Amino acid sequence: MFAYLEQSAGVLDDAGDDELLRSELARHAAATTLAAFATTSRVARHRPAQSAPAPATVRRALDFIAENAHRPITVDDVAAAVHISTRGLQYAFRRALDTTPAESLRQARLDGAHRDLRSGVPSSVAAVARRWGFSHPSRFAAAYRGAYGVLPSVTAAQHRR
Template sequence: MRFRTADVARVESTWKQFVPSAVLHDVDPHRLYFDWKSVELGELTLVRYDLAAKVRTTAEPEDQFIACRVEGPDAQLRSDRSELVASRPWLSDGPRVHAQWERGARVTALIFERASLQSLAQQISGDDTVALHVADLAPRSDRAADAWSRMFAYLEQSAESLDDDGDTELLRSELARHAAATTLATFSTTGRLHRHRPAQTTPAPATVRRALDFIAENAHRPITVDDVASAVHISTRGLQYAFRRALDTTPAECLRRARLDGAHRDLRSGAQSTVAAVARKWGFSHPSRFAVAYRESFGVLPSVTAATHRR
């Protein structure tokens, strides 16, 4: 999609098509110029736009990962966690990012659906249980930031040659995979912080996959490893052996991670509930142990997540 406009309403409605939480504040309509280009690459969207106007904008991804770079002579960026360096890319899967400029800026962004990027992270790590979350919105280093920017330029140039017919589907898929792999290498994510084992070279057995599905669907209930084994018609010892062989982990650890993920979703939802109540809901009876485990998985204390997303 490619167009130019001076209509403020169309600017915001277009951005919201791709990032529903995006909001434009205090746009000066008298000197607005908007030049938009976007390309769909499967479940990845590439966006590049120039917006000349006095602007304040906010994005808060929902079920998405947004990797974005803002270039402008007076552009300023910050998240609810910290200040961000303008002209360097950032990555968010939930924390709000605010940008503002007076004279104009170019915004380049890659918008990943959460399931798509998480699936790639699982393929790269060989761990079907990886739950991907952003640990730091800023890139790992200047070198990593430069590599991401070069990747985006290559992606944009390559996308120019794509047609809308089915013959380019494989190329679109490969470009999306390249973009995702480079983004994962550029930023710190908790999916990479606590997975240190050889890559899984074959798909997990059907029994393990069914067990993981049962855990995902029932982690909010007071189930045990014995319940998981019974649900997939295998002995507890057999289930433990299958998990160790396929995933190099235990059913108990997978259940624990699923419950941490559930608590993380609840805290991000903005619901008026205490951290202690959320911890109890997901089976963590000791608040201090829950806080330690949560920080190890998500990089911040649960109280920080709750305060950031409270309505």
């Protein structure tokens, strides 16, 4: 993890005052450190996905994520915005959408990067990735391809003016 963070220091130097990227790297460092220790929180609890419309809390959380994905928000911030505990929000997302708030936030950021690449504004794929909190262009490209079926460079090339 420390080698990864040292390697990412170069990305941070290029990022300047990119608060979103800095906070994502800090969260990644904390998550990696916590994952190194055994814990009982990894026990998966399977529940069938809810078939009714998502509860109001989940809908408000999705709205908050959509409106603030460009900012360095965390799942804790989303939970506070909808007045629920972080764990309660995670349970609500799992039950209603069979996903997590973190996955929804990541997808919202991918959607933002996708919009930027389709806008035709001249910018490198790496710059767009950094703007949306993705520190490694190769990981961003893999996530982008998984979500949209093409590489981000292809999207950017198709929409350049």
